[in-house]
Each structure stands twice: as structure tokens, then as C-alpha cells.
Amino acid sequence: MYNVRICSSISGYETEELIKMFVPKGNYEITEDGALDNNQSFSVVFENERISLPIESFYYRGRKPENIKELKNAIKRGIYDAFGKSCGKELPWGILTGVKPVKIVRELYEKGNSYDEISLYMKEYYRLSDEKTELLITTLKNQYLQSCVRSENNVGVYLGIPFCPTRCVYCSFTSNVAKPGAIEAYLEALYKEIEAVSSSMREAGMFTESFYIGGGTPTSLSAGQLDELLDRIFTNFDLSRCEEFTVEAGRPDTITPEKLAVIRRHGIRRISINPQSMNAKTLEIIGRLHSPEQIIEAYRMAGEAGIEIINMDLIAGLPGETPEDFRNTLAAVLDMAPENITVHTLAVKRASRLREDDEEYNYRETMKLAEMVEYSGKVLKERGYEPYYLYRQKYMVGNLENIGYCRKGTECLYNIKTMDERQTMIALGAGGISKRYYPEENRIERAANVSNYEIYIERIDEMIQRKNQLLFAKHPQKDI
Numbered sequence: 001m002y003n004v005r006i007c008s009s010i011s012g013y014e015t016e017e018l019i020k021m022f023v024p025k026g027n028y029e030i031t032e033d034g035a036l037d038n039n040q041s042f043s044v045v046f047e048n049e050r051i052s053l054p055i056e057s058f059y060y061r062g063r064k065p066e067n068i069k070e071l072k073n074a075i076k077r078g079i080y081d082a083f084g085k086s087c088g089k090e091l092p093w094g095i096l097t098g099v100k101p102v103k104i105v106r107e108l109y110e111k112g113n114s115y116d117e118i119s120l121y122m123k124e125y126y127r128l129s130d131e132k133t134e135l136l137i138t139t140l141k142n143q144y145l146q147s148c149v150r151s152e153n154n155v156g157v158y159l160g161i162p163f164c165p166t167r168c169v170y171c172s173f174t175s176n177v178a179k180p181g182a183i184e185a186y187l188e189a190l191y192k193e194i195e196a197v198s199s200s201m202r203e204a205g206m207f208t209e210s211f212y213i214g215g216g217t218p219t220s221l222s223a224g225q226l227d228e229l230l231d232r233i234f235t236n237f238d239l240s241r242c243e244e245f246t247v248e249a250g251r252p253d254t255i256t257p258e259k260l261a262v263i264r265r266h267g268i269r270r271i272s273i274n275p276q277s278m279n280a281k282t283l284e285i286i287g288r289l290h291s292p293e294q295i296i297e298a299y300r301m302a303g304e305a306g307i308e309i310i311n312m313d314l315i316a317g318l319p320g321e322t323p324e325d326f327r328n329t330l331a332a333v334l335d336m337a338p339e340n341i342t343v344h345t346l347a348v349k350r351a352s353r354l355r356e357d358d359e360e361y362n363y364r365e366t367m368k369l370a371e372m373v374e375y376s377g378k379v380l381k382e383r384g385y386e387p388y389y390l391y392r393q394k395y396m397v398g399n400l401e402n403i404g405y406c407r408k409g410t411e412c413l414y415n416i417k418t419m420d421e422r423q424t425m426i427a428l429g430a431g432g433i434s435k436r437y438y439p440e441e442n443r444i445e446r447a448a449n450v451s452n453y454e455i456y457i458e459r460i461d462e463m464i465q466r467k468n469q470l471l472f473a474k475h476p477q478k479d480i
């Protein structure tokens with residue numbers, strides 16, 4: 001049992017998340033120890049041996065912290081080093097808990113630091129491994145031009161279809177198995193939001209730079225419903241500056257030649273087909289109703305329909321999967337040769353069935369997962385794919401990351417801009433979170449649509465009003 005004595009103003013979620021990466025829940029105790037000022041020590045008791053850690057030893061390059069964030073990071077470095085030594089373990093991401101680490105290296109780069117300086121800083125300050133440091137810098141280089149702001153009037157638009165044929169065991173998204181008539185009622189509310197938002201955007205002189213239809217599974221709609229939805233979007237939004245339009249088809253069993261023809265008829269070149277695994281047994285365990293063969297067939301149909309850029313999502317760390325299963329999945333996907341491959345690390349979130357059934361899943365799977373992630377990075381590089389965007393999530397198994405790989409020139413602009421957080425993003429539909437970016441202050445404010453689609457339908461006028469206040473009001477409100 002480990003006992004960490006730490007001051008009350010510093011302890012909390014982030015410290016505990018870090019400790020949890022070294023020892024499972026129940027094997028440590030955090031004791032609050034009054035106030036800590038910059039001259040005090042904090043201590044860790046390892047198996048009854050009390051180790052006092054003078055906070056000054058963890059100051060970055062001996063510099064006294066200037067604010068609470070720096071002080072917290074010094075303590076996290078102390079905890080990291082002490083637990084690392086005691087457990088004989090290093091964490092690839094060191095003390096970094098943020099979800100958008102590429103933003104940190106971009107900011108350092110834009111302040112005039114060289115890649116070597118950034119690399120040293122990330123290793124010393126955040127205790128990042130050589131591999132993750134290199135991954136961040138490569139990702140920054142691959143996305144840098146795309147991430148630059150073209151015009152402050154440009155925005156990204158997301159539209160969510162919260163329906164799927166079944167609910168996957170790890171799912172924590174806004175996803176529902178539709179009741180009869182639910183999709184029609186949802187689309188009616190969505191059309192109202194499309195009309196209101198597109199008209200306000202025109203008045204405000206905002207242009208759509210990228211448009212992304214996600215979910216759920218947008219191809220849960222029938223070909224006729226999809227056709228009408230796309231007609232409404234193309235009629236209402238000014239897409240004259242739109243550089244990219246993506247439909248996340250998602251589940252292979254919802255993809256048909258008719259729906260692909262509808263997508264192409266609207267000039268859309270980019271879709272996503274998300275197998276997650278090419279192992280039949282895993283697909284069954286996670287709650288999918290399709291086979292690996294249906295994935296290959298959906299991919300073939302998309303190519304035949306003239307879709308030019310296809311992304312495929314995979315998940316490392318799915319229940320019951322061995323590194324060999326994952327290697328087989330990757331090989332099967334590489335055989336199809338999609339333009340983009342996104343490797344997710346399973347995030348076992350509180351809202352998922354998997355988390356309810358198995359609390360310790362995250363901790364147990366760490367080593368196996370790190371092997372899968374490392375393997376995918378190596379193989380994808382050999383096969384000509386480059387990492388171009390990256391994000392992490394809370395509750396991610398092994399505290400790892402999701403990485404979007406692409407063949408050069410097929411980067412997804414929407415993904416880059418979403419992670420970059422220097423552009424206003426407007427989200428329509430249940431569960432969509434709109435973000436307004438204020439360039440002068442380099443900050444964002446959010447307004448969320450409710451995630452329950454039935455409440456969304458009921459309160460559609462309020463959803464529109466929330467967005468109006470956030471995005472189009474002359475004197476912006478605080479978070480609503």
C-alpha cells in the first residue's frame with residue numbers, strides 16, 4: 001500500500017490519475033496534508049518507508065513555479081519519479097494528462113523554439129518518452145500548414161446523427177437504436193436547426209470551411225432520408241469556401257450502393273468506414289451485427305461508387321483481443337489500402353457497458369495495449385502512412401492516444417481544426433458541442449445541445465437559441 005501525503009490545494013483528480021497509472025485503485029491512499037507553499041516537501045510512504053520529496057528538486061531547471069499550474073506540474077514530476085522508481089515503470093506520456101498535446105508543441109514552435117528545443121523541453125518538463133516526443137513533432141510537421149488560419153470568418157460545421165443499428169459495448173457517444181418514427185422526427189428538428197443556423201451564419205458573414213456528418217452512424221438513415229438531408233444542407237449553407245465534406249458512414253452493415261450513390265451525387269469525396277476489428281469473434285463481443293467480409297464488401301462498394309478518400313477506424317485494446325488479433329486486423333485493413341487509418345486506443349468511459357462490468361479493465365490492459373500501439377505506428381510508417389492528428393482521452397486504456405494516419409495529401413482538415421482549437425466549430429444535432437473561438441484572447445467558449453435525441457426534438461427552439469447566444473451575439477455570453 002502506498003500513501004501519498006500531499007497538500008489539499010494540490011491533490012485531486014490529476015494527481016490521482018497519474019498515480020493510477022502506476023498502481024491499481026485500492027493500493028494507494030492520498031492523504032491531505034494542510035497547505036503546501038513553495039518551500040515545503042511532500043511525501044510518499046512506500047511500504048512503510050516514508051520518502052520525503054523536497055519540492056525544489058522538481059522545479060523545472062531550478063526555477064520557482066510562477067503559478068499553481070507550474071507548482072502542480074512540479075509535484076507531478078515528483079510523484080512520477082518516485083513511483084517510477086518504486087514500480088520500475090515509465091509512462092510514455094510522462095506527467096502529461098491533457099487531451100490535445102499537439103497544441104503544446106505548436107505553441108512552443110510558434111514562440112520561435114526549434115524542434116530540438118521543443119523536444120528537450122517535452123522530455124524534461126513533462127517526462128515524455130523519446131517516442132512520444134518524436135510522434136508529437138512529426139504530427140505537428142505533418143499538419144502545420146493545414147492548421148493555419150485561412151480566414152477568421154471560416155468555421156467548421158459538424159452535424160450528428162445519433163442512431164446506430166446496435167450499441168457497441170464500449171460506446172459512450174450519443175447513440176441510440178431508433179424506435180419506429182424516431183429518425184423522421186429527429187430529422188424534422190434537425191432541418192429547423194439547419195435553417196436557423198445557416199441563415200444566422202450568412203448574416204454574420206461566416207463561411208463553412210469543412211463540413212462533417214458524424215454520429216452515431218449517419219448511414220443508419222435510408223437512402224431517401226440521406227438524400228433529403230444532404231439536399232437541405234447544400235441548399236441552406238453557403239459552401240462556396242468549403243474545402244472538405246465528410247460523411248462518416250461508420251457501420252459497414254448500413255452502407256449500400258444506393259446511399260453511396262446519394263453521397264457521390266452531392267459531390268462528396270470522403271467517407272469513413274469503421275471496422276474497429278477484422279476479427280469476427282471480437283465484432284460479436286463488442287455488439288456489432290456484421291462480419292469482417294461485410295467490411296471488405298462495403299469498402300469495395302465505396303471504391304466502385306467513386307469515393308476517393310476513405311478513412312478506416314481501428315481500436316486497439318478491444319475486449320478479448322490479443323496483440324496477434326490486432327496485428328491481423330491491421331494487416332487486413334492495409335490490404336484494402338484506405339487513404340486514412342485512425343488507430344484508437346480503447347477508452348473505457350463511465351457511460352459504457354464495459355466499464356460497468358469491469359472496473360479494472362484500464363489498468364490490466366496497459367502493457368498489451370502499448371505493444372499494439374507501438375506496432376501500428378511502426379507498420380503504418382513502413383507502409384507510407386504519416387501521423388497527422390492526435391488526441392488523448394480521459395479513461396483511455398493505458399493512458400495512450402488516438403492517432404490519425406494518412407497518405408500525404410489526404411489529411412482530414414476537419415479533424416485537424418477540431419484538435420487545434422483555433423477556429424469556431426458549429427455543431428448541429430443531439431449532443432453537438434459548438435465552440436466559439438476568440439482569437440484576441442486565444443480561448444474558446446462552448447454551448448452544448450442536449451444529448452438525448454427525444455429531448456433535443458422537444459427543445460429544438462432552445463438549442464437554436466443557445467447557439468445564437470454563443471455564436472452570433474455581438475456581446476458574447478459566458479458558458480451556457
Ligand code: SF4
Nearest residue numbers: 164167168171175216
Ligand atoms: S458505432 Fe460508434 S456511435 Fe454507434 S454504438 Fe458503436 S461506438 Fe457507439
